[in-house]
Amino acid sequence: MMKALGFLSRRRFLTASASLGIGTIAAPYVARADDPTLRITGWGGKWGEVMKSEIGPAFESEFKCKLQIDSAFPYLPKLQASSRSAPIYDVMHTNSNEQWAAAEMGLVEPKIDAKLVPNLADVYPYAISDKIVGVSIFTSAIGLGMRTDKGYSGVTSWKELWDAKYNGVRGGYVIPVNSLGQAFLMMCGTLFGKGQTDLDAAYMALEKLKPIKIVDFTGAMEKMLLSGEVGMCVIHDSGIYRYDGQNQPTDFISPSEGVLSLEQVLTITPGSKMKELANAYVNYMLRPEVQKRLAETVWYSPANRKVKLDPKYDAKLLTTPEKVSKLIQVDWKWYNERKDEIDQRVNRIFRA
Amino acid sequence: MSSTATTRPNGLALFILPSALLFALFFFLPIGLMAVMSVLTGNPVVMPKVAFTTRHYARMIGDPFYFEVIWTTIRIGLVTTLVALLIGYPLAHWMARIKSRSGHALLLMAVLAPMLTGIVVRTFAWMTLLSDKGVINETLISLGLISQPLKLMYTETGIVVGLVHIYVPFMVLTLTGVIGRIDERLEQAAENLGASPLRAFIEVTLPLSLPGILAGSLLVFALAISAYVTPILLGGFQIMTLPILIYQQISANFNVGFAAALGIILLMISLLLVIAYNRALGLVSGQRELQ
Numbered sequence: 001m002m003k004a005l006g007f008l009s010r011r012r013f014l015t016a017s018a019s020l021g022i023g024t025i026a027a028p029y030v031a032r033a034d035d036p037t038l039r040i041t042g043w044g045g046k047w048g049e050v051m052k053s054e055i056g057p058a059f060e061s062e063f064k065c066k067l068q069i070d071s072a073f074p075y076l077p078k079l080q081a082s083s084r085s086a087p088i089y090d091v092m093h094t095n096s097n098e099q100w101a102a103a104e105m106g107l108v109e110p111k112i113d114a115k116l117v118p119n120l121a122d123v124y125p126y127a128i129s130d131k132i133v134g135v136s137i138f139t140s141a142i143g144l145g146m147r148t149d150k151g152y153s154g155v156t157s158w159k160e161l162w163d164a165k166y167n168g169v170r171g172g173y174v175i176p177v178n179s180l181g182q183a184f185l186m187m188c189g190t191l192f193g194k195g196q197t198d199l200d201a202a203y204m205a206l207e208k209l210k211p212i213k214i215v216d217f218t219g220a221m222e223k224m225l226l227s228g229e230v231g232m233c234v235i236h237d238s239g240i241y242r243y244d245g246q247n248q249p250t251d252f253i254s255p256s257e258g259v260l261s262l263e264q265v266l267t268i269t270p271g272s273k274m275k276e277l278a279n280a281y282v283n284y285m286l287r288p289e290v291q292k293r294l295a296e297t298v299w300y301s302p303a304n305r306k307v308k309l310d311p312k313y314d315a316k317l318l319t320t321p322e323k324v325s326k327l328i329q330v331d332w333k334w335y336n337e338r339k340d341e342i343d344q345r346v347n348r349i350f351r352a
Numbered sequence: 353m354s355s356t357a358t359t360r361p362n363g364l365a366l367f368i369l370p371s372a373l374l375f376a377l378f379f380f381l382p383i384g385l386m387a388v389m390s391v392l393t394g395n396p397v398v399m400p401k402v403a404f405t406t407r408h409y410a411r412m413i414g415d416p417f418y419f420e421v422i423w424t425t426i427r428i429g430l431v432t433t434l435v436a437l438l439i440g441y442p443l444a445h446w447m448a449r450i451k452s453r454s455g456h457a458l459l460l461m462a463v464l465a466p467m468l469t470g471i472v473v474r475t476f477a478w479m480t481l482l483s484d485k486g487v488i489n490e491t492l493i494s495l496g497l498i499s500q501p502l503k504l505m506y507t508e509t510g511i512v513v514g515l516v517h518i519y520v521p522f523m524v525l526t527l528t529g530v531i532g533r534i535d536e537r538l539e540q541a542a543e544n545l546g547a548s549p550l551r552a553f554i555e556v557t558l559p560l561s562l563p564g565i566l567a568g569s570l571l572v573f574a575l576a577i578s579a580y581v582t583p584i585l586l587g588g589f590q591i592m593t594l595p596i597l598i599y600q601q602i603s604a605n606f607n608v609g610f611a612a613a614l615g616i617i618l619l620m621i622s623l624l625l626v627i628a629y630n631r632a633l634g635l636v637s638g639q640r641e642l643q
Contacts, residue, residue, distance in 0.1 A: 074603040081608075084398055101606055168484065168500070174589040177604040213506070214589050229485050339605060344417060347597075350590055 037066040038277045040091040041075040045219070046242065050297045059284050065277055074098075079107050079269070090272040091281055095179040096263040099133040100332035108134065108267035116279040119286035119304065124324050126261065127303035131329040134267030137285050138300035139327065141252075141259035141318060142180050145171075145225050145235035149249035152232065158191055158255040161232060162208055170212045171224055171233025174350075176343040177216050183260040183330045184234045185342065190328075191257065197334060199342065206349050214350055225250055236262050241299040241316055252316075254326065261327040264300060383619070390612035408613035418597075418614075422621065425593040428508060429577035432515040436572045437565065439516065440523030444564075445557075447524065448531035463521045471518055475585045478514045479505065482586070506588035514582040519575050523568040530564025531557070566633050570626055577622060594618045 042051055048071050056067045070078070075089065076098050082088035084106070092099070092108055102108040112128075112135045114120045120128065120135060127136040144161060146152055150169075161170060173181030185206065186196040193201025213230055215221050222239045224230045226248060237259075240252035266285060268278045284290060291302035295309055301318035302309070309319055318324050335342070389395070390409070396402040412418045447459045466474060481487050482504035489501035504510055534557060542552035580595040589596070594614055601611035 076606055077602050077608075080606055081395065081398070105606070176600050216584070216589065227485055229483060340607075343600070343605065344415065347592055348417060351592055 035060075035064060035066045036274060036277060037068050038091065038274050038281055039068045039070070039089050040281065041089055041093045042069045042071050043073075043093075044071045046298045047294070050294060055290055055293065059281065062284075063277060063280055067281075076102055076107070080105065083271070085271045086273075087269040087271045089269055090274045090278045092267050092269065093137075093264065096132060096136065096261075096265050096330070097179050097182055097332045097335065099265045099267050101336050102267065103133040104333070104336060107269065109270050110134075110267075112266075112268065112282055113279065116276075117283045117286070119283050122288075122306050123286065123303045124305055124321070126324060126327055126329060127263075129329060131331060132263065132265060134265050135282060135286070135303070136261075136263035136265050137282075137291070137303050138264040138295065139303065139318065140236035140238045140262040140264075140300055141254060141327065142183055142234065142236045142262050143255055143259045144253040145221070145233045145240050146251050146253055147225065147228060147231040147249055148251050150231050155232075155253050156256050158187060158257050161234070162205070166232045167211055169229075169231035170209065171221055171230035171235075172209065172212045172214050173218075173221070173234065174214050174216045175346040176339075178218075179262060180218060180234055180236060180260075181214075182335060182342075183262065185346070186330050186335065187257075187260055187328070196331060199338070199345075203345055203349065206346065210350070212350070237301075237316070238299040244299070244312075258326050258328045261329045263329075386612045386615050389609055390616050392609060395608060405609075408610045411610065412613060412617065421592050421594055421597055422617065424508070424591060425577050425595075425618070426621065426625070428511055428515070428583070428591075428593060429573045431508075431512050432519065432576040433569050433573045435512060435516045436520045436523045437569060440520050440527060440568065441561075441565070443520075444524045444527030445531055447528045448534075449536070463524045466517065467521050471581050472585075474518060475514050475582045478510075478517065479585060482510055482513070505586055506590045508587075508591055510586040511583050511591055514586045515576050515579055518579075518582065519572045522571050522575065526568035526571060527561065527564040530567070531561050534560045562633055566630065570629065573625070574622060577618065 042048060048069075051069060056069065059065075060067050070089065075092060075094055078088050079092060079102065087107070092102065094102075099108060103110045110133050112120060117135070123135065126132070126139070144155060144158070146155060147169075152165075160166075172184065175181035175185055185202050188202035188205040189196050189198035192198075192205045213224065215224065218236060218239050221230070221233055221235055222243075225233055225235065225240075226243070235252070237252045237254075240250055243250065266282050268275065268282070272278050286304050288302075288304055288307045291304045291307045292309060294300065295302045295307065295317065296313050299313070299317065301324075305321075307319070308314075309317060313319075318327065391404055391406065392402050393405050393407075394402045443459070443463065447456060447463070450456050450459065479486070483489070484501040484505070486504070488504060489498070492498045493501065538556050538560070539549075539552045542556050543549060547555065577593075578595055579593075580599060583591060583593045584596060587593075587596075594617075598611045598614045598618075601607045601614065
């Protein structure tokens with residue numbers, strides 16, 4: 001064959017093949033080498049899937065950039081270890097308690113500029129309240145999750161969780177590492193003491209919650225509830241609603257005392273070299289169509305007031321000012337200032 | 353001639369150099385950095401004003417909780433090592449002395465098989481067995497032997513069971529090599545001189561296998577006290593060990609200095625235990641060169 005081609009020696013053929021192969025592999029990278037890259041964080045699971053397949057590519061296409069998403073939690077220690085002038089992320093997406101810690105360390109900007117993010121004008125007040133660093137783009141309601149096949153009924157209050165009939169099937173979180181656990185601790189202060197900051201009352205209440213099965217992530221709690229390992233637990237509404245249509249014997253209860261807010265917050269890092277793009281990304285994530293798509297995928301309540309969800313989602317998620325008014329926000333700044341002390345105490349409480 | 357020999361680079365040294373550099377870079381440098389971070393107020397690479405402090409160590413000394421955590425970690429390590437040794441030694445002895453090649457191959461495969469699966473998967477397998485709704489409890493309840501599930505998980509025993517399963521192969525493989533090198537004729541000689549097989553084992557084989565016991569125990573102990581996944585999953589966060597506390601400090605409290613201090617304490621305790629263990633074994637075996 002080589003002889004038939006004449007001009008093509010074996011060496012030329014191999015060189016050309018290698019060049020073609022390398023070129024094919026490198027082409028997408030070379031073609032996009034000039035595109036600016038926005039480095040962000042984000043969750044895995046359904047959120048990660050829809051971000052990777054739809055939301056992310058649409059943003060890249062519109063803003064002629066590349067989106068680099070880190071979904072390997074925890075994010076803040078990585079940001080903490082990177083240079084302030086060249087941070088590892090341009091936009092950080094995580095829960096509110098971590099955002100407050102990041103803001104205290106000067107790792108993220110405390111507020112988003114409304115002039116640069118026009119969609120900020122359309123969000124519910126809670127999303128940019130004084131309890132929030134950056135902007136909350138979604139929220140979940142933290143309440144109680146319950147098995148519906150165990151004969152539990154008439155649950156309307158947080159205090160039901162302390163009922164002795166749930167001994168052995170009660171579920172909670174590792175408070176030092178979990179936002180839901182930390183928010184629940186503050187709720188204990190409200191339920192049994194003078195308010196969120198009544199730590200002594202909260203500690204006493206937590207002591208009385210034992211025996212309790214504790215986990216670090218909400219995903220683990222979902223699995224324990226689905227398997228029947230726990231029958232009553234602290235959980236966010238998305239952790240129950242995402243199994244909608246699968247005929248699971250679980251339900252979410254919004255306690256009469258109110259539901260705690262689990263915010264999905266975006267902040268921009270001060271040292272980011274992509275400030276314009278970072279603001280564009282925050283604005284993009286607050287667009288009604290983006291909010292609707294994500295809300296209906298992961299069952300998060302959108303922060304934008306103008307979002308119109310399909311009836312199935314609208315019925316369950318916090319989509320009206322009345323529903324949103326039930327949300328109780330935690331003072332994370334206050335909490336973080338006492339976190340070491342709280343952690344030491346709760347580690348003792350839940351030690352076997 | 354002799355001057356040429358002295359100036360010529362040592363071939364062995366050049367051969368060892370890459371490994372030595374690698375060891376220095378990935379072992380001594382991280383530990384050195386950890387030691388430095390444990391006495392600083394912050395990360396000097398990213399923070400402008402950083403000072404020396406002893407507050408991380410003072411915090412540990414000032415709170416008995418940390419001593420309890422350290423003791424729990426050591427206790428789990430010691431029990432895991434002991435159980436792994438008790439299970440691993442007879443198996444290693446059998447493997448080392450079995451005459452059949454296929455028998456040896458089968459035993460080796462049986463020991464290695466668990467190592468072909470990830471630690472997380474193996475720990476989850478234990479969870480399906482030990483949890484309240486797990487195989488053991490459900491079986492006992494269905495047989496009417498118990499009415500309430502036994503507390504098999506979220507206990508130190510549960511953690512030790514998981515760790516032993518994971519680390520027994522390390523003990524067996526270390527011991528097999530050492531026992532295999534012991535001359536069987538020494539045992540035969542002891543028996544010819546009137547010793548029972550048990551006495552021959554205790555007085556001949558066991559002392560000669562002490563280097564293997566030492567190496568295997570140290571390996572298992574080091575792995576057990578630094579284990580994170582198994583204590584978390586089988587302990588359900590209710591058994592606090594130092595690696596869990598260190599991770600908590602980095603991932604949720606963002607306190608790298610305190611985490612580094614905890615790491616240094618874990619290292620110092622391990623070193624002290626290793627030295628003590630080494631010395632004790634040396635004394636017991638009469639082989640002071642072990643030290």
